[in-house]
Amino acid sequence: MSLDTDALVDRRRMRRKLTFWRVLAVLVAVVGIVAVTAALRGRGELGLGGVGPAQIARIGIKGVIRNDQERVEALEKLSKASAAKAVIVHIDSPGGTTAGSEQLHTALRRLAQKKPTVIVVDGMAASGGYIAAMAGDHIVAQGNSIVGSIGVLFQYPNVADLLKTLGVRMEEVKSSPLKAAPNGFEPTSPEARAAIAALVADSYDWFRTMVKERRGLDGELLAKVTDGRVFTGRQGVELKLVDAIGTEETAVAWLAKEKGIDPKLPIKDWKLDPKLGDLSFLHLGTAALAEAVGLGPLARSLLGTGTIQSFERLSLDGLLALWHPAAAD
Known part of the structure; x- marks a missing residue:
C-alpha cells in the first residue's frame, strides 16, 4: 500500500471519528438544553x-x-x-x-x-x-x-353591492339553491336565511339548555341571562x-x-x-451549535428548514359562540 493510500485511509478514519464526536456533541447539547428547559418550565409544573x-x-x-x-x-x-x-x-x-x-x-x-x-x-x-x-x-x-x-352567531360578509359597482358578476352552477348558501356574492335569499336561522336556533337551544341544566335556571331568570x-x-x-x-x-x-x-x-x-419543534429558543440554540461544529445540514434536516415560522391566519368558520364589543356594534 503506497504512502498516499495510507494517508487517505487515515484521513477518512479521522473524518469518521470527527463526525462521530460532532454528532455526540450536538446530542449532548440538545439533552442539556432540554434539561434546562424542563427545569425552567417545570418549576411549579x-x-x-x-x-x-x-x-x-x-x-x-x-x-x-x-x-x-x-x-x-x-x-x-x-x-x-x-x-x-x-x-x-x-x-x-x-x-x-x-x-x-x-x-x-x-x-x-x-x-x-x-x-x-x-x-x-x-x-x-x-x-x-x-x-x-x-x-x-x-x-x-x-x-x-x-x-x-x-x-350563537353566524356571520358572513356580503359584497354583492360592491361587485355590482365594479361591474363584476360571479357565475356558478350548483346542485340545489341552498348549496353553499350564503355565498356573499349575491343577496341572501329568504330560503338561505331561513336555513341559517334554523342552524343558529338549534345551537342556541343547545347552549340555553346547558345553562338551564348546569346552572339550575328556569323561567324569567333563564330568559334574562340567555338574551x-x-x-x-x-x-x-x-x-x-x-x-x-x-x-x-x-x-x-x-x-x-x-x-x-x-x-x-x-x-x-x-x-x-413541550415538543422539540415548539421551543424556538431550543431550535436556535441547537441550530447555532450544529452550525458551529459543521453539522448545519443535519440540524436543518432534524429541526426543519427554518426556526421561525409565520403564524397561521386565524380563521373562525361556521357557528360562533364569541363575544367582542366590535362584533356587537
Missing part, C-alpha cells in the same frame, strides 16, 4: 405522567377557543394523574367556535367527573368561554370579570351564573370545605408536554 407528591393542578384556557385535540388529550392525561387531587381551571376567553367550545366543555366535564374541578374567571368567560366554565363544579370570578354572552348580553362577575353571582366572587385562593378554600382537599397542597401548572 406537574411531574411527567402526573406521578409525584400530592398537589392541585392548575390549567389555563386563554384566547379564542377552537377545536384542539392536543388539549383534549392533555386533559384526559390530567384526569389520570394520581398526583393531582383537584384541578383549578383559569379562564380568560371571549369564546370561539361553537364546536370548539363544545369539545372543550366535554373534555372538562370528563375531567371534573374524576377530580374536583373549580373554574376561576380571570378576565372573561364569555359565550364559548362560559360554555367551558360551566363544565366545572364551582365557578369563581373577579367582581369585574365578564361572563355571559349566551348566544346575549354580558354581565360583570358581581351581576353573575346575583343571576346564578357565578357561584362566588374571588380568586384562586377562593377556589382553594372551596375545595377544602366542600371536597376535603388539603388547602396546603402545592398548586402546580399542568401544560402540554
Whole structure:
C-alpha cells in the first residue's frame, strides 16, 4: 500500500471519528438544553405522567377557543394523574367556535367527573368561554370579570353591492339553491336565511339548555341571562351564573370545605408536554451549535428548514359562540 493510500485511509478514519464526536456533541447539547428547559418550565409544573407528591393542578384556557385535540388529550392525561387531587381551571376567553367550545366543555366535564374541578374567571368567560366554565363544579370570578354572552352567531360578509359597482358578476352552477348558501356574492335569499336561522336556533337551544341544566335556571331568570348580553362577575353571582366572587385562593378554600382537599397542597401548572419543534429558543440554540461544529445540514434536516415560522391566519368558520364589543356594534 503506497504512502498516499495510507494517508487517505487515515484521513477518512479521522473524518469518521470527527463526525462521530460532532454528532455526540450536538446530542449532548440538545439533552442539556432540554434539561434546562424542563427545569425552567417545570418549576411549579406537574411531574411527567402526573406521578409525584400530592398537589392541585392548575390549567389555563386563554384566547379564542377552537377545536384542539392536543388539549383534549392533555386533559384526559390530567384526569389520570394520581398526583393531582383537584384541578383549578383559569379562564380568560371571549369564546370561539361553537364546536370548539363544545369539545372543550366535554373534555372538562370528563375531567371534573374524576377530580374536583373549580373554574376561576380571570378576565372573561364569555359565550364559548362560559360554555367551558360551566363544565366545572364551582365557578369563581373577579367582581369585574365578564361572563355571559349566551348566544350563537353566524356571520358572513356580503359584497354583492360592491361587485355590482365594479361591474363584476360571479357565475356558478350548483346542485340545489341552498348549496353553499350564503355565498356573499349575491343577496341572501329568504330560503338561505331561513336555513341559517334554523342552524343558529338549534345551537342556541343547545347552549340555553346547558345553562338551564348546569346552572339550575328556569323561567324569567333563564330568559334574562340567555338574551346575549354580558354581565360583570358581581351581576353573575346575583343571576346564578357565578357561584362566588374571588380568586384562586377562593377556589382553594372551596375545595377544602366542600371536597376535603388539603388547602396546603402545592398548586402546580399542568401544560402540554413541550415538543422539540415548539421551543424556538431550543431550535436556535441547537441550530447555532450544529452550525458551529459543521453539522448545519443535519440540524436543518432534524429541526426543519427554518426556526421561525409565520403564524397561521386565524380563521373562525361556521357557528360562533364569541363575544367582542366590535362584533356587537
